[in-house]
Amino acid sequence: MTDALVLGKGLGRDFHDGTAQQITVLRDVDCEVAKGSRIALVGPSGSGKTTLLHILGGLDKPTTGEIEWPGLGSFEELRPRQIGLVFQTPSLFPALTAAQNVSLPLVLAGGDATTDGTAASLLASFGLAELADKLPEELSGGQAQRIAMARALVIGPKLVLADEPTGQLDSKTAHLFFDTVLRHLEGTDVALVVATHDEAVAARMATRWTMDHGRLLKGRPGGMAA
Numbered sequence: 034m035t036d037a038l039v040l041g042k043g044l045g046r047d048f049h050d051g052t053a054q055q056i057t058v059l060r061d062v063d064c065e066v067a068k069g070s071r072i073a074l075v076g077p078s079g080s081g082k083t084t085l086l087h088i089l090g091g092l093d094k095p096t097t098g099e100i101e102w103p104g105l106g107s108f109e110e111l112r113p114r115q116i117g118l119v120f121q122t123p124s125l126f127p128a129l130t131a132a133q134n135v136s137l138p139l140v141l142a143g144g145d146a147t148t149d150g151t152a153a154s155l156l157a158s159f160g161l162a163e164l165a166d167k168l169p170e171e172l173s174g175g176q177a178q179r180i181a182m183a184r185a186l187v188i189g190p191k192l193v194l195a196d197e198p199t200g201q202l203d204s205k206t207a208h209l210f211f212d213t214v215l216r217h218l219e220g221t222d223v224a225l226v227v228a229t230h231d232e233a234v235a236a237r238m239a240t241r242w243t244m245d246h247g248r249l250l251k252g253r254p255g256g257m258a259a
């Protein structure tokens with residue numbers, strides 16, 4: 034079995050901006066997400082981070098280049114089982130409790146959330162057991178993002194893609210969020226790719242990918258991009 038979960042070769046993405054104008058958002062991106070990797074995706078606003086995450090997760094298709102998921106399966110098999118997604122803005126369903134939000138992917142995949150203890154054990158491991166019956170409106174931003182991360186993990190994905198999950202949190206809360214997530218993933222093969230503007234968050238990931246005008250430069254935290 035290969036260690037490469039995702040392989041991108043020469044990825045490009047063009048959009049039309051509503052006029053006849055075409056904008057190129059990704060340019061010739063080569064990338065590999067290996068099992069167990071911890072990747073910070075950094076770069077200025079508009080440099081293409083979200084666009085790349087969407088392509089890695091099979092939410093969008095590149096205009097040019099090839100994307101494949103050797104360690105995950107075919108495009109059709111990616112979601113919900115293989116890839117968990119977390120977004121910047123609160124994405125919990127307002128009428129569902131925290132526990133129901135976490136269980137939702139299990140239910141959608143045909144599981145029985147009432148007998149499956151995965152959601153409850155995730156809530157406990159994220160220090161959220163007491164919040165199980167709360168509605169999203171009763172949660173703080175940090176709690177809501179931990180619930181969203183628990184939901185992304187509940188089905189046991191091999192890859193988690195998080196798009197600025199702490200973008201709306203203060204830095205202390207952002208750190209607590211990553212403490213929880215990294216502790217939970219420690220020793221597992223689950224790969225994590227996090228788009229972030231927070232240098233301190235990026236420094237906690239083993240690998241850094243820097244986007245610059247749609248190009249991807251790779252390196253290690255604190256080191257030169259290569």
Ligand SMILES: Nc1ncnc2c1ncn2[C@@H]1O[C@H](COP(=O)(O)OP(=O)(O)OP(=O)(O)O)[C@@H](O)[C@H]1O
Nearest residue numbers: 048049050058076077078079080081082083084085
């Ligand atoms: N569907 C779309 N149609 C047209 N332009 C788009 C579309 N999606 C993204 N873009 C443009 O592509 C560029 C890159 O956007 P993207 O969201 O990938 O950047 P980003 O690095 O994630 O930015 P931020 O850090 O602000 O989230 C931006 O100029 C954006 O306006």
